[in-house]
Amino acid sequence: MKSVKRVTGNRRQFLTYASAAAAAVTVPYTFTARRASAQSKSERLRFALIGVGGNGTRTAPVGKEFADLVALCDVDSSHLAYGNDLLCDGKADLYSDYREVLARDDIDVVQISTPDHWHTKILIEAMRAGKDAYCEKPLTLTIDEGKLIRKVQKETGRVVQVGTQQRSSFNLFNKALAVIADGRLGKLKRIIVGIDAGGWSPEIPVAAVPKELDWDRWLGPTPVMEYRYMADPKPGVDRKYTNGHTHFRWWYEHSGGKLTDWGAHHIDIAMLGIAAAGQNNDPVSVGGTAHHDVEFKDGMPVQHNRYNTARAFDLNVAFADGDVTMNVRHDVDNGILFDGERGRIFVNRGKLVGAPIEELADNPLPEDAINKVYRGMPIVGNDRPAHWANFVHSIEHRTLPISDVHSHMKMLNVCHLAGICCRLGRTIHWDQSTEMIVGDDLAASMMSRPYREGYEIEA
Template sequence: RGRYSQGGSIARQAAKFGEMIAVCDVDDRHTAEFNQAFGERLHMYRDYRELLSQERPQVVTIGTPDHWHVPIAIAALRAGSDVYCEKPLTLTIDEGKQICQVVKETGRVFQVGTQQRSQDNSRFLQAIAMVHSGRLGKNVRAAVAIGGGPSCPPIEGAAAPDDLDWNMWLGPAQEAEYSEQRRMEFRWFYQYSGGKMTDWGAHHIDIAQWALGHDQSGPIKVHGQGQLPEIVPPQFDWAAFFSGRQQLPSAFNTAMNFSIEVEYADGAQMSVHDNYERPEDNIQFGNGILFEGDAGRIFVNRGKLEGRPIDALSEADQRELDEIVVELYKGKQPGNHMGNFFECRQDGSLPISDVYTHHRTMTTCHLCNIALMLGRELRWDPQQQRFADDEAANQLLSRESRPGFTA
């Protein structure tokens, strides 16, 4: 019947900081299960618009499939709620521009669920501190591996369960027949997500771009190669898909493997891979970030932080890095990501995973996907947030929403 593990998880985390009053899900079974966990005292809804109108909540957490993140978040912000939304926040680059503007207009607190910025023993912040302190030397380059997506045979449609509002699940996406596979594995459909590029890119590209000093800007050039599932026609009209005039095949359709180069205006470079291999240096990893400069090399993922000069740090060196980590965390001690959100609600400061830097992260993720779709080099203007003299690519900045579901 599908999963709601992440949406339920962040809601339960938020409940530690306040009173839970209502739950909304298009699946009646999910709302009933969640309500039961709270003593069956919550008000239950299928339509988030009714919840916002009738409950007027102070805080909204969002853990839906990706294509619903921005429409619900914008509605919540305009209803006066502070928002904690799961990653990846956006389905398109223009969605990111739109929600940044709404956050600015409403003045609400907005945190994105990229918890690597807060948790995992601060090892990602330690890695960034190593780069920013100059301990890796100059000309630091990042290599990111995030895994690839699967393929599958064509998916047959079926009747949706009676206690599921399938039309509402689809929301702004194109009409499609129900299937349990489509619903449970939505990340592998460009209709609802961006594949591994946005799923794990929202984490690792985020950290790499922050370390390289471009978390508030973005690249100027993106190029590379990759492979989509065979069911996607080689000359598929992506502009027609983005405008709603053409459907993708009913099967997994996001990138299975890829190797992409990302370049920034100051010469900084990052590469993004499904799997990174460099046999001559005995380097191979499928998930993590490798930072290399002319004075050192370190590797970080959720399980470890290793390399030199990490292995040779003195106590004084570590104290200096710890001070940089606090600076990176906006003068606070890193800790619970949800806790940071509620703390920022109290003191009015910007959350550690704010909407503006996350939009820049997601822009880079989307640029990588667009480069794969079009199969050529792209030149990007991070200030204008448009492709330079490339109208074909600019047609992929936004998507047409189904009537009645426009944010």
Template sequence: MAGFQLNRRTFIQGAGAALTFSAWQGRGLAAEYPPRVKRVGLIGAGWYGKSDLFRLIQVRDVEVIAVCDVDNNHLEEAGKLISERQASGKVPVLYTDYRQMLADHAFDLVLIGTPDHWHARQAIDAMAAGAHLYLQKPVSVDVLEGEAIRSAARKYNRKVQIGTQRRSTPHLMDAKERIIDQGLLGNVSHVEMCCYYHMRRDGNPPEEPVPDFLDYDMWTGPAPLRPYDGLPHGSWWRTFMEYGNGITGDMCVHMFDTVRWLLQLGWPKRVSATGGIYVQKGGKSTIADTQTAVFEYEELNCVWQHRTWGTPTDPEYPWAFIIYGDKGTLKGSVMKYEFIPVGKGERITKEVVYEREAFPEDVGEPRIELHVAPATRRHMLNLLSAIENDHLPVADVEEGHISSASCILANLSMRLDRPLTYDPQQKICIDDPEATALLKRPYRAPWLHPGV
């Protein structure tokens, strides 16, 4: 691992030129970046919004000029922490309405870390206001939102990096170069993906008054207005289909996107899924605790399985992908990869990369995912290169849309109990008017859906 012992100056100036694998250099990340300070805004200043922003601050001298969140506690904490981290020491201007923030400032880049039901409206409005985007995954909560975001990015000529940062994860980039690109798997005709984390929050908390520091109506925005039963932050909102797409929309999107990137796959020709709430039936949660989905390609099936109960199939790979070829198998996760050859070939493994020496402040940051921080830094550098050198980022909005929409289609297939074939040109499910009608969720007034 000696190639990864780089100091902060080398990392920032060379964008990882000290690293050994050429896949990173091939994206143009080894070049020095111009010193121009970028004007940055953040919409959604909770856990992951701040985490993404702090990774950006680590690799570029940006000026965070404004932050928006509907929770005043989040907002004040973010302002303080940002002032301590950015070079100017300034506290950004704080907003509770992102529309006012966009109206008051000109941004080069806006980061969006809000819940999924807000992504489309905020992403499109930020691009229309002149900003490039770092948009957390999934791209959208319905298929036509994703189509609208992709169209807006092309219309306004904005670079949009989606937070599917497995494409910038050092050990998985190494797997792509050493295993996939060298053809060590042979003919690939089956993929398995899974998540067995017990991450589905449940329970029956009572209704209660909305606290003064939270604008709950604005937090809800275009989604259905549920009775308030506690802070939605963290993982509580994720347990409701009103705001997202369950475990499949949250976790499958990462692994499916990784597999698509590794194998150069586009839209699946057909999506099918079964599942539901089979075990954890006692609480308010509306997301499936069990689901199997199949994303079909020509002579290749990508199969997803999640359970939020029981034990993992393989305890070493509780959230993972396994790509089967006739010459070998590649097992990958956020923590490592293994290549297992058929016969007597060489077994190849690589562990997750940490950068504690280059970025010691990572260790003390509350709730940081230390294994993800190096990938997010590379993801940010790749986006900056895309903006400044006019190329598509590695997790371009179209790639993120395909992965997100495919997971949404899996949920629709489960709901309708039949396979679906989506046509991205016509923006319909072929020969299925009922499914086509479900590609667009209704918005709560006065918010307007951006889709066709």
């Protein structure tokens, strides 16, 4: 499907509202959003949404407060129709091929909300095409893809914000980091990261590909596999099992399971916490145990008709600072427990608790404590709105956003190492200085994957 119309003209210049916010960082989001919406058309960014599924329709409405959404791209025509009605009042230009979007010189920004296995190829080509990008997490499918992205980002200077919006949560996660940075916990000794169990499925039969879905293009760089789908047989249960939309994250062919799903959020905050405490968060090894519902040989699933990512896990990450360890597991509360010499706190998307938090009533943090952990950038809104505001601010000033690709990949590499540990059933050793797995040739070979012919990534 090509666009219903093509827009011509020179690339629009813009003046983002975020520069004004820099002088008034306490202005409520509701006010600043109205200001952004009131800007003239010629001053606002124009962006395209590539991948109009769940994350796309959740994040794009926030982006619309700061930029004009003019184009949608998806390999499923039903997604395009739904997204166009929901997000654009039926007025967006529609595409099935992202390359047509990148070819437009009047689009400033792309939001990449595809399944994980497409992130790297589209992002690299977007940067090469002169686009800034908001890319959902996890940024990559493999460790080596992260090296390619970082290389291209440095070469092009494009601004890339990764969708780990917990980095822009000021009342919870940034407040927790500020408490740690202010020494309220002392030296960190132990961190427990709870990310819930992975997905389960019965055996899923091969099914006819929906007529609206281009399955071959959905697979893209990953190996050819048969489309599988099954509705839950239990009466009254509205649940489905598939290797396609939404459930792609439970297949190693397309994702990394819980470890790169929730792990990309919570392990991120855990490692930022180590750095905030002034300790070395360079990973050196990942070991532990995991359970899969299918058999593996040499790190690859041998059964292909049910979800194959780790469903249960108890993993330990060691760091260059030998005083602190991180335990990543499925069977504790979702969130992060920071345990230090002077106290402990627990934080997730619903709460921030612990004695050091209660003590803030009588001994508050310095006024600039949260701003310091936010690298001194303007604070506008909270969570996703703040994350998009930071992205727009970084575009105007050509600076690294709060979730830049370089710091994100240091964290995400730990998630990938954890996945390799689960698949091989042994401890994986890592050299941060060379960014290589050491002492294990098979594990090292899993830092990359071959791409299907016609979908290679050229960096």
